[in-house]
Amino acid sequence: MRHPKVSDCVEVFDSLWPPALAEPWDSVGLAVGDPDAEVQSILLALDPMDAVIAEAVVLGADLVFNHHPLMLKPVKSVNAATLKGGAVHTLISNDIALFNAHTNADSARGGVSDVFISLLGIEGAQPLSPHDEADDSRRGSLPTGIGRVGDLDRPTPVRDLARRLAAQLPRTTTGVRIAGDPAATATRVAVCGGAGDSLFDEVRASGADVYVTADLRHHPATEALDAANRRESGLSLIDVSHWGSETVWLSAAAEALEAEFARRGFTVSLQHSAVNTDPWVERY
Ligand SMILES: [Zn+2]
Incomplete structure (x- = not known):
């Protein structure tokens, strides 16, 4: 060697x-x-x-x-x-x-968001913002792209998901925070390791019940919650430390x-x- x-x-x-x-x-x-x-x-x-x-x-x-x-x-x-x-x-x-x-x-299979969503027991998740499959330089055996979305085995209260993440991520000063209804049940989960508040359109299109990411700011968070309430589709947010998520x-x-x-x-x-x-x- x-x-x-x-x-x-x-x-x-x-x-x-x-x-x-x-x-x-x-x-x-x-x-x-x-x-x-x-x-x-x-x-x-x-x-x-x-x-x-x-x-x-x-x-x-x-x-x-x-x-x-x-x-x-x-x-x-x-x-x-x-x-x-x-x-x-x-x-x-x-x-x-x-x-x-x-x-x-972030985008590669087995990358940051794949590892992050696997903390919730979700394997084989799909990209939240997939790369263009027509782009040969980016084509692989599995789709790549920013963020991931996938389904839990069973509907789970958002509060339990937040607790599960808190138990698996390193302890941080800002901790794990919930916006929306902590008692709402989630089946479909979207995640983006690191700062993900530019992906709310993709989260909405994915049909996710909960979005887990870091660095969420006041206005994008409140507007995403209002938009979901108006559609009566329901959305909860879980905010974790940027460092912890990566x-x-x-x-x-x-x-x-x-x-x-x-x-x-x-x-x-x-x-x-x-x-x-x-x-x-x-x-x-
Ligand atoms: Zn980062």
Whole structure:
């Protein structure tokens, strides 16, 4: 068994979360690093925050595999005195590569929303906002796209679903919140790991009784509830922590990576970051 190069790692990542699945506005792939450098250890994290990069330095990691991009918007300089430039300098001066799979990891089968909906015992869920099947570059054996929708085994009170999620997600300051009627029963569940309040049209079209996502804001939430009440179709919302909804995917990602590196004859150590990058730390 040999250690992969950064370029081998990129091939492995792209095979699991094809970059063609990323949204057009996104920034995914190798952000920092030398494709020819050898990789003995990889640190998996959600956010390229300074604390995560410092952790990678301390651990001697050769590559940080990240979900959220360091440079989503174009930068005009990597001056070390700036936030992004400082991160790039620390990474390069410690020979650490940085790669991220973002909306491609959300959309892929086995990706963020598949792992998230499986916490509710739903397997084989369909994309909430499917990719165009006519687009060859995105076609796979199963439909891909943002969010998932699927059916529970039996009608379940929304309150019980929220409790089930609270028991399985890491404990967070903002917790798990319900909007709408907690006693309403749900059969059809829509989810979107991370911020999902742009998908209410898709949620309505899917016929879901409950929508589980993160970062729900006042106006989109109240308007979605009113619209559902007016149609008498009923809709409840469950809001979880953005970090919590996505961090559960990292464990599944590590398992998939371990298998794929081994299949290709590579040995590499994979470690889940111990840094909690949920920004909320206290509530009163
Ligand atoms: Zn996210």
